[in-house]
């Protein structure tokens with residue numbers, strides 16, 4: 068039986084728990100659809116009985132990722148049974164553990180090993196097999212955003228092409244969280260990156276920001292009309308596509324013969340548009356990547372090894388988390404709305420209470 072703080076604030080109301088269960092706040096949807104319409108803030112009862120193998124968790128922070136939005140809409144590769152709480156990743160603190168739990172202990176920080184367990188809530192219980200311990204030396208924002216996007220960047224960079232020093236990667240949506248991780252992991256390995264962003268009013272800020280992370284070149288989709296820009300860029304061995312549509316037809320112009328194009332996202336919501344000539348004359352190899360499949364098909368030990376590599380990069384200051392806009396869980400509607408506005412350069416981060424918000428604000432200040 069675990070007993071975290073027996074009181075919890077949901078909006079302005081204070082909820083008092085009894086000894087065997089207590090009430091937590093959770094975002095929930097009962098039908099798939101527009102996230103701005105189908106989501107609501109609810110209370111839920113969390114059992115205090117952990118049995119042999121469960122852990123009690125206090126959620127600290129969780130981002131709003133495109134996959135969360137797609138899951139709520141019902142168009143993602145995973146369809147949780149309804150009603151469901153959204154949230155594919157997040158950072159939690161272990162409040163207590165069941166009698167046979169050995170992999171984590173009270174006070175540890177953990178992330179979730181299974182996808183779409185529902186992190187947009189204040190407290191929960193989970194099987195100890197569904198959590199992975201994360202070093203407390205990792206800042207809170209980095210911990211809350213380490214489960215999905217940095218591993219996606221890591222696997223795509225290591226698993227498809229044997230990149231050598233100075234080799235080139237070209238990617239679109241380069242200012243996304245995955246894109247930022249690609250830039251930084253590549254820079255740490257002396258691989259060069261050609262980064263494509265959408266043309267925007269604040270273009271210089273974005274170019275400067277990505278350059279500060281280690282981007283070798285940053286161009287916009289509008290630059291594809293400028294031959295002199297395209298001719299000045301090195302050709303890539305690996306292309307990473309998160310946009311699809313016409314953006315890919317442009318991107319393959321910057322790829323070498325027999326290079327590999329990995330598609331991992333479809334932000335334009337358009338089919339992949341690859342010129343026939345790219346397949347015939349350049350013999351470009353096209354494939355896809357989904358980190359959930361990688362997690363399913365590889366051992367926990369391999370996953371921990373990868374997380375250790377990412378954690379080392381974070382500790383060495385070589386892998387910074389994405390820029391975030393923190394929002395209290397109770398104000399989640401604001402975060403949902405902002406997450407769907409383009410050109411923001413910031414990921415919405417749901418923060419579970421005001422105390423954690425103070426830590427998040429301090430981390431943001433320290434990174435400025």
Ligand SMILES: NC(=O)c1ccc[n+]([C@@H]2O[C@H](COP(=O)([O-])OP(=O)(O)OC[C@H]3O[C@@H](n4cnc5c(N)ncnc54)[C@H](OP(=O)(O)O)[C@@H]3O)[C@@H](O)[C@H]2O)c1
Pocket residue numbers: 132133134215216219240241242243244245246264265309310330331332333334335336356357358359389408409410411412414
């Ligand atoms: N396959 C996998 O395993 C896997 C894992 C992680 C992520 N993903 C996918 O990777 C993509 C990026 O995820 P993230 O969390 O890194 O994203 P994010 O940080 O939320 O950033 C969103 C990115 O999408 C761009 N974007 C938004 N709407 C667009 C549109 N209509 N056309 C072109 N670009 C658009 C944004 O560019 P602007 O700044 O120009 O708006 C920004 O670069 C998503 O598609 C996500 O589902 C896939």
